Amino acid sequence: MQNVLVVGATSAIAEATCRLYAARGARLCLAGRNTQRLNDMADDLRVRGAQDVAVHALDVNDIANHAQFIESAWQGRSGMDVVLIAHGTLPDQTACETSAELSLQEFATNATSTIALLTPIANRMQASGKGTIAVISSVAGDRGRASNYLYGSAKAAVTTFLSGLRQRLYAHGVHVLTIKPGFVDTPMTRNFKKGALWAKPDAVATGIVRAIDRKRAIAYLPGFWALIMLIIRCVPEAIFKRVKL
């Protein structure tokens, strides 16, 4: 039986992932700021087979609260087999360009909060010497683009942080997975026009669980994004700056 902690559990991608773990009979620990929604999810996951579901109220930007949250999440468990960090927002890039305050706020939600959470979590995981830390970053972190570079740079920070953390924890038997979804049809992207490149949260969740099971380091989801991003990363900056993306 697996112990699974999910931060930002109400995210569409996280919820789909939780259902897969519930079907395996996992013990789940859900954290997020909408407790009504978390309780609804908990009922659903119990029906779907979860052994036990605990709910924790957490605003990830409330960093003073992290220590207590982690203490209570770990309480009564031998350790976590999977920690999934999924929260995020999609900042309004244009609005960020005229407000440093908004930019830093969005950076905090998408990068700083994750780094803050991972610091104590990494230590707990290192001490137990097992498990996987999986974090949802994004293909947007692979290269800055005019249309969303605030979001992209926050995800880049997370990706780089995870790469270092992976090296550190490898020696202790803890795996670190960087999840890089492409376009996913979720409430975050509600107002986008959807085309052929768009994936459903269920498909991304299946990819996440598979990557965790196989102890992968980086998972582009769906897989074809690895190729797309390889090409995008290869374009010289002198040309890239002229492209509208």
Place this chain on the structure above:
Amino acid sequence: MPPVAYSWGRYPRTAQTLVDVTDRHACLPRPASSMLPYGNGRSYGDSCLNADGDLLRTRALDRFIAFDPTTGVLSCEAGVLFSEILNLAVPQGWFLPVTPGTCFVTIGGAIANDVHGKNHHRAGTIGHHVVSLELLRSDGQRLQCSAAENADWFSATIGGLGLTGLITRVEIHLRRIASPWMSTETIKFPDVDTFFELSAASERDYEYTVAWIDCAAKGKALGRGLFSRANHAPALADQRPDAPKRRLTMRVTPPVSLVNPLSLRAFNWAYYHRQRQPAWRATTRYEAFFYPLDGIGQWNRMYGPRGFLQYQCVVPPGQSASTIPRLIECISRAGGGSFLAVLKQFGDIPSLGMLSFPRPGTTLALDFPNAGPSTFALLDQLDTLVAASGGAVYPAKDARMSGTHFRQYFPGWEAFSRFIDPRFSSSFWRRVME
């Protein structure tokens, strides 16, 4: 341009504003004109459409709330699909009490049409198995409805075509099964009279009965077909492999309908003659028995860009022996029917909904490629026969019946109107109220 939402018949096509309902505790949005819930769009005509208005998509309300595997009572949000209920319940020895011919319907949508299945003679409609539901009105009121509480709202909402408000939560009673397998028997019948005999003879011992008829056959072969009857199989001693999960999908719409008089005659002839024996038995997975069409995703596209119309009527017991052959004759003469003509005898359990379609008699259902005015003229002709017999046509499958006929088929419409939410409307309702 606002997006086009489709019903299963891909006719009519109407532009509307799509709004996702993601939280069952939230109030309803304020529509500019009117709104209508939209489940999984498996109704054929315009009863799940609201031209120029809002459609409240409910598929995100897909959470289970509670399931008691000792009593079989399941509580869930209204957007949960029957396929999802089956995935949960079958491994625990429970099954849907009533199911239509596709498992890709939401529980909310199924209740709003008070759907029936092949076990109507035993189990009635889905409404008979609803323990309770919550109805959310546009004024923010939440009505808890059951046979005991708000009973009038309960019977208006069962078969209420989505017009009484949004069903947010449902509690239903599932049915026990010993295995996911079905013991089935298929019997060839040469004419309609034999169909009636077989139905009468099978009702006592078989939970599920239905017949496929060759609607292209004429003359002496008129109304020939295959009668199918089945029961859930007992627990099987041998462990059989699970059904393969192969699924084909029609990703594109062919430029013209693949269903035409030639392909139709050929298919129906071959289907009727595929077995030489007069009867054969089999043990099959429940998916193959209940949902043969679900194996091909979006098969509705085979009718081409103009879409198709489905026609389902019921003819009362005293009239069916004379009216059913006349309906089939009318269709076979026009050569416009489809591969999937289905005949079934409804039982006499009274439906609970004010506008429920099922009632005692014989029901006939089939598809028609939309060939323009000739198709509509044929369906009007069928309506005349059905109306004269005192029968009815199923709104879930309709895109064209006249208001006069609707009001004759559903005399409860006036009493029902009082329960319509002032901010709710549908293309269907506006059409039949004209």
